[in-house]
Amino acid sequence: MINRVQAALLLVCLTLLGLLSYNAWLLATTPPEVTYSEFIANLQKGKITSVHLRGAEITGEYDSGEPFSSYCPDPSGLVRQLLDNNVAITADAPPTLFAKIVHMMFALFTMAALWTLLTKRSPRELFKVKEKGFQATTSQADRKTFGDVAGIDEVAEELREIVDFLKHHETYNLLGGHIPRGVLLQGPPGTGKTLLAKAIAGEASVPFYHIGGSDFVEMFAGVGALRVRELFSTAKKNSPCIVFIDEIDAIGGRRSGGQNGSHEEREQTLNALLVEMDGFASNETVIVIAATNRPDILDPALLRPGRFDRQLTVSLPSLRGRVKILEVHTRQITVSETLNLTVIAQGIPGFNGADIANLVNEAALTAARKKKQAVGMDDFEEAKDKIIMGLERKNSAINEQERRITAYHESGHALVAWLLPETDSLHKITIIPRGIALGLTQQLPLEDRYTYSLKYLMNKIKVLLGGRIAEKLVFNHLSTGAANDLGAATDIALRLVSEWGMSSILGPAVYRRKQHQFLGDNSVTGPLSEATCREIELEVRRIINECYAETEELLRSHNRLLHDLAEVLLINETIDAEEMEIIMECRNRTEKE
Numbered sequence: 001m002i003n004r005v006q007a008a009l010l011l012v013c014l015t016l017l018g019l020l021s022y023n024a025w026l027l028a029t030t031p032p033e034v035t036y037s038e039f040i041a042n043l044q045k046g047k048i049t050s051v052h053l054r055g056a057e058i059t060g061e062y063d064s065g066e067p068f069s070s071y072c073p074d075p076s077g078l079v080r081q082l083l084d085n086n087v088a089i090t091a092d093a094p095p096t097l098f099a100k101i102v103h104m105m106f107a108l109f110t111m112a113a114l115w116t117l118l119t120k121r122s123p124r125e126l127f128k129v130k131e132k133g134f135q136a137t138t139s140q141a142d143r144k145t146f147g148d149v150a151g152i153d154e155v156a157e158e159l160r161e162i163v164d165f166l167k168h169h170e171t172y173n174l175l176g177g178h179i180p181r182g183v184l185l186q187g188p189p190g191t192g193k194t195l196l197a198k199a200i201a202g203e204a205s206v207p208f209y210h211i212g213g214s215d216f217v218e219m220f221a222g223v224g225a226l227r228v229r230e231l232f233s234t235a236k237k238n239s240p241c242i243v244f245i246d247e248i249d250a251i252g253g254r255r256s257g258g259q260n261g262s263h264e265e266r267e268q269t270l271n272a273l274l275v276e277m278d279g280f281a282s283n284e285t286v287i288v289i290a291a292t293n294r295p296d297i298l299d300p301a302l303l304r305p306g307r308f309d310r311q312l313t314v315s316l317p318s319l320r321g322r323v324k325i326l327e328v329h330t331r332q333i334t335v336s337e338t339l340n341l342t343v344i345a346q347g348i349p350g351f352n353g354a355d356i357a358n359l360v361n362e363a364a365l366t367a368a369r370k371k372k373q374a375v376g377m378d379d380f381e382e383a384k385d386k387i388i389m390g391l392e393r394k395n396s397a398i399n400e401q402e403r404r405i406t407a408y409h410e411s412g413h414a415l416v417a418w419l420l421p422e423t424d425s426l427h428k429i430t431i432i433p434r435g436i437a438l439g440l441t442q443q444l445p446l447e448d449r450y451t452y453s454l455k456y457l458m459n460k461i462k463v464l465l466g467g468r469i470a471e472k473l474v475f476n477h478l479s480t481g482a483a484n485d486l487g488a489a490t491d492i493a494l495r496l497v498s499e500w501g502m503s504s505i506l507g508p509a510v511y512r513r514k515q516h517q518f519l520g521d522n523s524v525t526g527p528l529s530e531a532t533c534r535e536i537e538l539e540v541r542r543i544i545n546e547c548y549a550e551t552e553e554l555l556r557s558h559n560r561l562l563h564d565l566a567e568v569l570l571i572n573e574t575i576d577a578e579e580m581e582i583i584m585e586c587r588n589r590t591e592k593e
């Protein structure tokens with residue numbers, strides 16, 4: 001498929017080509033041209049036998065039978081001269097206005113036909129760029145209610161008021177109360193903002209108009225603003241209704257004041273939106289809901305009273321929230337009786353609603369592939385691993401030595417996690433390669449944590465270092481396999497010092513700041529002095545080195561356990577929490593005997 005710009009270019013080229021070939025054809029078919037004075041001279045010499053006049057154009061024949069053409073700047077008096085010289089005259093009327101119009105219409109029609117042929121769009125779009133139409137989704141099959149939204153109860157509760165208002169707008173209007181106009185839903189992607197807006201429309205049984213902010217951003221100046229006006233006029237005609245503008249940041253970013261040409265179109269669009277939001281009559285019940293994950297870049301004018309004066313934050317779901325969302329989505333599939341949603345939810349910290357919906361779907365597909373009657377825990381486990389780490393590479397060629405090293409590496413992580421207090425509990429250790437990883441040790445927090453103690457963080461660094469240290473102890477070998485672990489450990493140490501004020505040397509001060517609340521984009525607050533940077537680096541190095549030494553000591557003193565664990569892993573490939581417990585028990589017993 002070609003896009004609009006390409007189509008337009010093609011059209012222009014074709015038109016030019018058409019004109020060129022038409023001219024070439026004219027040139028080829030019109031007889032050789034002579035100047036008017038040459039023509040008169042030949043006429044007076046009696047060389048011309050016949051002439052055909054058409055407006056100012058002259059064609060004719062010499063007595064030799066050769067044709068010619070010419071152009072007469074002032075035809076008055078010419079006929080007299082022709083008659084005097086015994087030239088046979090024929091004449092056509094010059095093209096009338098009507099003929100010219102028909103000619104133009106024909107050209108336009110050809111262009112439109114070409115457009116339709118090339119772009120498969122209706123010819124109306126060529127002449128009327130604007131008309132896109134705003135279709136409300138009201139179909140029963142697509143209807144959502146608050147029952148479909150889970151884990152964000154506080155936000156849903158706040159929005160119930162709007163449903164009530166939409167349902168009983170006459171009463172509200174009569175009482176003359178302050179009517180909410182706009183609601184801004186802010187939060188990370190996939191947390192159910194669109195779903196919430198749909199649910200409000202569904203609960204109140206009103207039409208729902210959905211448009212993405214980027215749909216307003218057009219190639220042609222002024223079209224975005226036109227679209228906004230059209231959207232609102234459609235909405236007003238269908239009041240009460242809901243207008244949902246997704247990614248409002250695409251048009252709602254701060255205005256620069258018009259100096260910047262490339263922003264002009266966007267700013268015109270934003271201005272149109274502001275004007276429309278102010279211009280509701282009291283009997284028009286249109287609620288505008290907008291969503292963004294960049295509330296920090298929005299133009300403050302959008303947030304003024306009467307516009308998006310209600311701002312609600314939709315956050316990533318908590319553990320309980322994830323269980324609820326799992327409940328909503330597993331309603332549509334047949335699940336086994338032993339399915340434990342809490343355990344699944346524990347295994348997916350950081351998943352948003354969309355990820356969870358995807359997980360459930362993936363688990364159902366996995367079960368279907370195995371021709372099972374119901375979706376079980378193992379299907380969820382498989383689906384989760386696939387989503388987080390990519391597909392298993394069971395048959396990939398990994399040499400035996402590499403497999404042994406991986407087994408010890410993972411056992412190192414696992415053992416440190418097992419031995420140290422205040423760490424997340426072990427969930428699974430595996431040496432089946434997945435995606436780009438050769439193996440994996442997975443830990444699960446039993447609850448969501450919002451704060452972390454220094455001890456927890458230090459132990460986390462030690463667990464991360466455990467893999468590298470085990471490799472070093474057993475094989476006296478350094479590999480790149482630990483690169484990610486080292487990166488993660490260094491990152492924790494750095495944040496410990498610069499963000500969480502936990503270093504005694506740098507004190508309880510912050511040397512970095514979160515800039516974009518939702519995107520996790522960290523940037524340094526201002527210029528740091530070179531000396532401070534140096535101090536931060538030294539402090540990070542000290543923490544890592546200390547953790548390294550302590551972990552090395554720990555693994556050295558549990559050398560036998562490390563070997564046991566690695567040997568079992570080499571045979572079983574995967575060890576879960578229960579099996580881990582059994583291995584540890586056995587070792588304890590043999591040591592006592």
Ligand SMILES: Nc1ncnc2c1ncn2[C@@H]1O[C@H](COP(=O)(O)OP(=O)(O)OP(=O)(O)O)[C@@H](O)[C@H]1O
Nearest residue numbers: 148149150189190191192193194195325353354357
């Ligand atoms: N809280 C939730 N409860 C149930 N399902 C959810 C929830 N959040 C997200 N989902 C599922 O994820 C899908 C996508 O969510 P939605 O499009 O509403 O997210 P969003 O916040 O609008 O994301 P974006 O910012 O990327 O547009 C929904 O259709 C739904 O299936």
Ligand SMILES: [Zn+2]
Nearest residue numbers: 413467482485
């Ligand atoms: Zn590792």
